[in-house]
Amino acid sequence: MKHTYHIEGMTCSGCEAKVKNELSNVENVTEAEVSKENKRAIITMTKHVELDVLQNALGGKDSKYQISLPDSQSQITPKTNCCSTDKKRTQITRTQTYQSTRKILLSDALRRRQSI
Numbered sequence: 001m002k003h004t005y006h007i008e009g010m011t012c013s014g015c016e017a018k019v020k021n022e023l024s025n026v027e028n029v030t031e032a033e034v035s036k037e038n039k040r041a042i043i044t045m046t047k048h049v050e051l052d053v054l055q056n057a058l059g060g061k062d063s064k065y066q067i068s069l070p071d072s073q074s075q076i077t078p079k080t081n082c083c084s085t086d087k088k089r090t091q092i093t094r095t096q097t098y099q100s101t102r103k104i105l106l107s108d109a110l111r112r113r114q115s116i
Helices: 013-024 051-057 070-075 086-115
Strands: 002-008 029-035 040-045 066-068
Touching: 002 070, 013 029, 013 040, 013 051, 051 066
Parallel strands: none
Antiparallel strands: 002 040, 002 066, 029 040
16 A cells, blocks of 8 residues: 655755665564655555654654645645754855954954054
8 A cells, every 4th residue: 555645854965865774674664765856655564554653753743754644744744954954064164254353353453463
């Protein structure tokens, strides 16, 4: 039997692969087709698997990835962090902030020095 679900929280192909892998590893799931573009998962199962079991496979109710029935998608509040780029984004932002601040400070110091 196949069931279609709505999934929120996938922001990249890494997220998509992670969700597919986690859902595929659930007992009685034989296949999981996941699309981040369509925010959809089509899950083939030998026996019906409860929605809360699928959500737990994705990390529980507080997970970035939220699975729901297609008609209840408006109730979902997704987390915004990406599975594979959180640390990279934070590091890049800190570096950019540091460099911007440094340029401003150097520019101010140079102006003060020239006005003396």
